Amino acid sequence: MKLKMHVNGREVTGEAEGRTLLSAFLRDGLGLTGTHIGCDTSQCGACTVHVNGRQVKSCTMFAIEADGAEVTTIEGMENADGSLSVLQQAFQDHHGLQCGFCTPGMVMAAAALLREIPQPTEAQIRAHLDGNICRCTGYHNIVKAILAASGQPVAMAAE
Amino acid sequence: MYNFDFVRPATVDEALAALADEDAQPLSGGQTLIPTMKQRLNAPSALVSLLGIEALKGVKTSDGTIEIGAATTHADVAAQATGYPALAALAGGIGDPAVRNRGTIGGSLANNDPAACYPAAVLASGATVVTSGREIAADDFFDGMFTTALEQGEIITAVKFPVPQAAAYMKFEQPASRFALCGVFVAKYAEGVRVAVTGASEDGVFRWSEAEAALSATFSASALEGLSLSAEGMMTDLHGTAEYRAHLVKVLTGRAVASAS
Numbered sequence: 001m002k003l004k005m006h007v008n009g010r011e012v013t014g015e016a017e018g019r020t021l022l023s024a025f026l027r028d029g030l031g032l033t034g035t036h037i038g039c040d041t042s043q044c045g046a047c048t049v050h051v052n053g054r055q056v057k058s059c060t061m062f063a064i065e066a067d068g069a070e071v072t073t074i075e076g077m078e079n080a081d082g083s084l085s086v087l088q089q090a091f092q093d094h095h096g097l098q099c100g101f102c103t104p105g106m107v108m109a110a111a112a113l114l115r116e117i118p119q120p121t122e123a124q125i126r127a128h129l130d131g132n133i134c135r136c137t138g139y140h141n142i143v144k145a146i147l148a149a150s151g152q153p154v155a156m157a158a159e
Numbered sequence: 160m161y162n163f164d165f166v167r168p169a170t171v172d173e174a175l176a177a178l179a180d181e182d183a184q185p186l187s188g189g190q191t192l193i194p195t196m197k198q199r200l201n202a203p204s205a206l207v208s209l210l211g212i213e214a215l216k217g218v219k220t221s222d223g224t225i226e227i228g229a230a231t232t233h234a235d236v237a238a239q240a241t242g243y244p245a246l247a248a249l250a251g252g253i254g255d256p257a258v259r260n261r262g263t264i265g266g267s268l269a270n271n272d273p274a275a276c277y278p279a280a281v282l283a284s285g286a287t288v289v290t291s292g293r294e295i296a297a298d299d300f301f302d303g304m305f306t307t308a309l310e311q312g313e314i315i316t317a318v319k320f321p322v323p324q325a326a327a328y329m330k331f332e333q334p335a336s337r338f339a340l341c342g343v344f345v346a347k348y349a350e351g352v353r354v355a356v357t358g359a360s361e362d363g364v365f366r367w368s369e370a371e372a373a374l375s376a377t378f379s380a381s382a383l384e385g386l387s388l389s390a391e392g393m394m395t396d397l398h399g400t401a402e403y404r405a406h407l408v409k410v411l412t413g414r415a416v417a418s419a420s
Contacts, residue, residue: 019162019163041194048257109256132255
């Protein structure tokens with residue numbers, strides 16, 4: 001089947017089978033390998049992207065279901081001049097990543113949260129990251145990065 | 160996964176025509192179906208996507224009833240079912256944010272996972288499941304684990320909830336999957352209190368009639384004090400024994416009553 005969508009603001013066309021997952025289409029079809037496939041069972045959140053502004057797990061959605069949609073991946077998060085966005089820079093500044101495998105999903109989940117709640121509480125951040133698993137950081141520095149990106153102090157109760 | 164034809168109808172009639180092929184299956188949010196297809200536990204010849212049918216989406220409130228289109232996502236129910244706060248809160252607690260942006264109420268009910276949240280709300284509310292051919296009372300809809308009254312080729316189009324005087328849903332989450340290890344929905348109506356339990360029984364969602372009688376007499380957590388629920392027929396798995404789940408049912412029922420609003 002032919003499909004057409006806007007990915008990171010650019011119109012793309014491609015071919016996909018019915019069973020082609022959105023994650024596979026982005027990675028193999030478009031070469032956008034920033035979207036990671038961790039568990040492939042909808043649990044780890046490394047494949048999180050935005051479809052029509054909403055965060056979804058791209059391993060649990062067929063590519064054809066995004067036909068005509070606006071899709072944003074981690075490659076679409078940087079500033080127009082190629083520098084890191086505020087949120088990405090906060091992850092770097094607060095050591096919100098170690099191996100980095102979960103990071104694209106974490107950034108996309110956090111971006112969706114900040115659009116909905118511009119200044120979330122620590123509890124809201126932790127609840128929102130329910131579906132994103134990180135095995136390196138213990139989450140504290142990810143939460144700090146998101147607090148910082150939202151313009152809030154990073155002192156946390158849980159430490 | 161095995162390949163299949165992908166069908167995108169724009170109307171319910173087109174969907175039903177595509178589903179006349181008995182090897183075709185409806186696809187809603189896919190948050191359960193896609194993982195099972197990846198495991199090759201399921202191999203439909205065609206998937207008929209219901210998410211492109213606008214008539215199946217949205218929340219309508221009228222005169223004591225909230226009607227939710229079957230293809231409405233959990234996130235939209237959480238945001239829009241403001242007239243039934245306990246239901247909105249339940250929807251906002253399913254899975255995680257990404258799952259809530261895809262998964263739908265109709266998909267959850269048709270799947271009838273024994274640990275899903277929505278069946279508890281539907282059964283405790285005495286809701287009506289509207290399908291492509293008829294209306295089914297909640298008490299007649301759920302038919303054991305992963306089984307419902309739906310016939311081959313029949314799809315849910317909406318669910319109608321009578322809004323209770325007070326209600327709450329309490330669940331104890333299995334921390335990895337965030338499915339309910341046990342969940343209890345309590346709803347108080349003028350005619351009496353209904354209590355529905357998910358996640359606990361080998362037969363799927365069920366009503367705890369002793370608690371309903373006690374709470375209909377006195378709507379207070381203390382009314383449950385003398386009651387106990389048998390562990391017979393409760394699920395045992397690596398997350399909890401039957402006895403543990405039976406105990407949780409009573410604890411969570413009490414908490415739901417205490418927080419009902």
